[in-house]
Amino acid sequence: MAGGKLDYRALGVKVGLEIHQQLDTRHKLFCECPAELTDDEGDVFLRRLRPTRSELGDVDPAALFEWRRGRVYRYHAPPGHSCLVEADEEPPHPINREALAIALAVAMALGSTIVDEVHVMRKTVIDGSNTSGFQRTAIVALGGSIEVDGKRIPIETIVVEEDAARKLGEEGRVVDYKLDRLGIPLIEIATAPVIETPEEAKNVALAIGRLLRLTGKVKRGIGTIRQDLNVSIRGGAKTEIKGVQKLELIPKVVENEVLRQVRLLEIRDEMRRRGVTQELLDSLKPVDLTSLLSGSKSRVIRRVVKAGGKVLGVKLPLMKGLLGREVMPGRRFGGELADYARFWAGVEGIIHSDELPGYGITREDMERIAEALGASLERDAFVIVASDEERARRALEVVIWRLKLALEGVPEETRAALEDGTTRYMRPRPGSARMYPETDIPPEPVTEDLLEEAKRYVPEPPSKVVEGLVSRYGLSRDLAEAVVDDERYKLIVDLIEKYRGRLEPSYVAGFFVVTLRGLRGEGVDPDAIPDDKLAEILDLVARGDVAREAAGEIALYIARNPGASVREAVEKLGLKKLGREEVEKVLDEIVRELRDEIVKRGERAMGLVMGRAMAKLRGRADGRLVAEIARRKIREVLAGSAQ
Numbered sequence: 315m316a317g318g319k320l321d322y323r324a325l326g327v328k329v330g331l332e333i334h335q336q337l338d339t340r341h342k343l344f345c346e347c348p349a350e351l352t353d354d355e356g357d358v359f360l361r362r363l364r365p366t367r368s369e370l371g372d373v374d375p376a377a378l379f380e381w382r383r384g385r386v387y388r389y390h391a392p393p394g395h396s397c398l399v400e401a402d403e404e405p406p407h408p409i410n411r412e413a414l415a416i417a418l419a420v421a422m423a424l425g426s427t428i429v430d431e432v433h434v435m436r437k438t439v440i441d442g443s444n445t446s447g448f449q450r451t452a453i454v455a456l457g458g459s460i461e462v463d464g465k466r467i468p469i470e471t472i473v474v475e476e477d478a479a480r481k482l483g484e485e486g487r488v489v490d491y492k493l494d495r496l497g498i499p500l501i502e503i504a505t506a507p508v509i510e511t512p513e514e515a516k517n518v519a520l521a522i523g524r525l526l527r528l529t530g531k532v533k534r535g536i537g538t539i540r541q542d543l544n545v546s547i548r549g550g551a552k553t554e555i556k557g558v559q560k561l562e563l564i565p566k567v568v569e570n571e572v573l574r575q576v577r578l579l580e581i582r583d584e585m586r587r588r589g590v591t592q593e594l595l596d597s598l599k600p601v602d603l604t605s606l607l608s609g610s611k612s613r614v615i616r617r618v619v620k621a622g623g624k625v626l627g628v629k630l631p632l633m634k635g636l637l638g639r640e641v642m643p644g645r646r647f648g649g650e651l652a653d654y655a656r657f658w659a660g661v662e663g664i665i666h667s668d669e670l671p672g673y674g675i676t677r678e679d680m681e682r683i684a685e686a687l688g689a690s691l692e693r694d695a696f697v698i699v700a701s702d703e704e705r706a707r708r709a710l711e712v713v714i715w716r717l718k719l720a721l722e723g724v725p726e727e728t729r730a731a732l733e734d735g736t737t738r739y740m741r742p743r744p745g746s747a748r749m750y751p752e753t754d755i756p757p758e759p760v761t762e763d764l765l766e767e768a769k770r771y772v773p774e775p776p777s778k779v780v781e782g783l784v785s786r787y788g789l790s791r792d793l794a795e796a797v798v799d800d801e802r803y804k805l806i807v808d809l810i811e812k813y814r815g816r817l818e819p820s821y822v823a824g825f826f827v828v829t830l831r832g833l834r835g836e837g838v839d840p841d842a843i844p845d846d847k848l849a850e851i852l853d854l855v856a857r858g859d860v861a862r863e864a865a866g867e868i869a870l871y872i873a874r875n876p877g878a879s880v881r882e883a884v885e886k887l888g889l890k891k892l893g894r895e896e897v898e899k900v901l902d903e904i905v906r907e908l909r910d911e912i913v914k915r916g917e918r919a920m921g922l923v924m925g926r927a928m929a930k931l932r933g934r935a936d937g938r939l940v941a942e943i944a945r946r947k948i949r950e951v952l953a954g955s956a957q
C-alpha cells in the first residue's frame with residue numbers, strides 16, 4: 315500500500331463488534347450434556363438440510379441456495395457429549411439457568427435493561443452447522459454501555475445462544491460436523507457501530523473480554539471467543555466479517571476492510587469516468603471460445619475441454635487494468651469477481667486479462683481471444699471460464715452482475731476472516747426473515763430468584779479488581795494489571811489463594827505474566843500449555859521438590875513436548891531439587907577451590923562464590939538457600955584463617 319496510513323476519521327469509518335464467548339457452565343444450553351469438547355468418536359448419521367420455512371412466510375434465499383447445492387451433512391455424535399437434543403430427535407429442554415444468570419450478571423455490569431421474559435428464537439442457519447437448520451438464540455438485555463479510553467461505547471444487545479457444531483472437514487458434497495460443541499452456551503455482546511479506528515476496535519474487544527473474564531464463568535483458549543465485526547466507511551457499505559479468533563488480528567482486519575472499500579470506491583469512480591454504464595454491462599454476451607482454445611497450453615483449459623466442458627469468455631469494455639488493481643494486500647479486484655463466480659456458479663475460478671499472459675495462455679492466445687470477443691487489448695479487459703457449459707455461462711453472468719454492483723459502489727456482504735487478516739466473500743448479507751419464535755420452549759420469566767443468582771457473578775470494575783489484588787496480596791500495580799488482563803486470570807487468583815503461606819503471591823503472579831509470557835521469545839506458545847500442568851509445576855515448587863527458578867524451564871520443556879508430563883520434564887531436565895545436604899556438599903567444594911580468594915577478599919567474595927554455585931545449581935536449588943549456606947561457609951573460612 316503506497317499511500318501510507320489511511321485517515322480513518324476523515325473516511326468516516328464505523329465499526330461495530332459482536333463478541334461471542336463460550337460460557338463455563340456445567341451443562342449445555344438446552345440439554346444436560348456437559349458443555350465441553352471431547353476427542354471421543356461417535357456414531358455417524360447423515361442429513362440433508364431442509365430449507366426452513368419461516369412462519370412469516372419467506373424462505374431465506376441464502377438457505378435455499380445452500381439447499382439447492384445438494385449438500386449432505388455427516389454428523390458425528392460422541393456419546394456422553396451429545397444426546398437426542400443435538401440430533402434434533404427430541405425437543406430442547408428448558409433453557410440453562412446458570413447460563414442465563416451469567417448473561418444477566420454481564421448485563422448488570424454494563425448497565426443494560428434486562429428483559430422481563432426471555433424468549434427463545436430460531437435463527438436460520440444455512441451451512442448445516444445445526445442439525446435442526448436453525449440456531450436457538452435469546453435476547454437477555456438491551457442497551458447499556460462500556461467506557462473505553464474515556465469514550466462511552468453503547469451496547470445494543472446481550473444475547474445467549476447455542477454454539478454450532480464443530481466442522482471437521484469436507485469431502486465433495488459431504489460436510490462433516492461433530493456435535494460436541496453444538497449447544498454449548500455462548501454470550502453474544504453487540505456494540506453500536508461507533509468505533510472509529512482499527513486500534514479502538516481492538517481496545518473495545520479487550521475491555522469486553524476482560525469484563526467477561528472477571529465473571530470467572532467463561533471458557534478460555536482458542537475457539538472459545540470469536541469476534542464478528544461490521545465495518546463501513548462513508549459512501550461504502552456495511553460489511554459483516556465473521557470469525558476473527560485472535561484479538562491481535564482485529565486492527566488488521568479493520569484496516570484491510572477499510573482499504574478494500576476505499577479501493578472499490580476508486581474503481582467505481584474510474585469505471586464511471588471511463589464511461590462504463592449499467593446499460594453497457596447489460597449488453598454483454600458470453601462467447602464460446604472452446605474451439606479457439608482447444609489447442610491452448612493451459613492445463614486447466616485442456617482438462618476441461620477433454621472432459622467435454624466449454625470455455626466461455628466475455629469482453630469487459632473499457633475495463634483494462636481495473637481487474638488487476640489491488641483491493642487489499644495480496645487480493646486484486648479480479649479476485650472479488652472470482653469469489654462471486656465460485657460461490658454463485660460453483661466454478662473453480664475465472665481467468666481475467668489483467669493476469670495474462672499466464673496460466674499457459676500466451677500473448678498470441680490473448681490476441682485471438684480479443685479478436686473473437688471484439689475487444690481491444692489496449693482498452694478493454696476480458697474474463698474467461700472453463701467448466702461445464704451451464705456453470706460457465708452462469709459464472710460469466712455472475713461476473714457481470716458483480717461489475718454492475720461495482721458501478722454502484724461497495725456491495726453489502728458477509729465475509730469470512732482469514733488468518734492473515736484479509737477476508738473472503740462468504741455470502742450476501744442475510745435477509746430479515748431469519749428469526750422466528752422457538753415454539754418448543756416456553757418463555758422464561760426473569761424472576762427475583764434468577765436475578766439474585768446472577769448477582770453472584772457480576773464482575774467488579776477492572777480498576778477495583780486491580781486495587782483488590784494490590785491490597786490483598788501485595789502485588790505491584792503493574793503486576794496486578796497484568797494479572798487482570800491475563801486470559802488465565804481466574805486460575806492465577808485461585809493458585810495464589812491455594813499456595814498462600816507457601817509461595818508469595820508475587821511469585822505465582824510473576825510465573826504467569828512474566829515467566830510464561832517470556833517463553834514467546836523462545837518461539838513457543840505458552841497459551842498452549844494446559845492449566846493443570848502449570849498448576850502441577852507450582853505444586854512441585856510449593857512442596858520444595860523443584861526450585862522456584864526452575865518453573866520456567868519446566869514450562870518451556872512442556873511447551874516444546876506437548877505430550878510430556880511435568881514429572882518427565884523434571885527428570886529429563888535434571889531439575890530434581892537437591893536437599894540441603896547436597897547443596898552443602900557442592901558449596902564445600904567451591905569454597906575449598908576458592909579459599910585463597912575468600913581470604914583475600916573477605917565478605918566481598920560472596921559474589922564470586924554465588925556465581926560459581928548458581929552456575930552449578932541453577933534450577934536445582936533455591937537461590938536463597940544457596941546464599942544462606944554460602945554466607946555461612948565464607949564466614950567459617952574467614953574465622954578459620956583469622957586464628
Ligand SMILES: [Zn+2]
Nearest residue numbers: 345347396397
Ligand atoms: Zn445433549
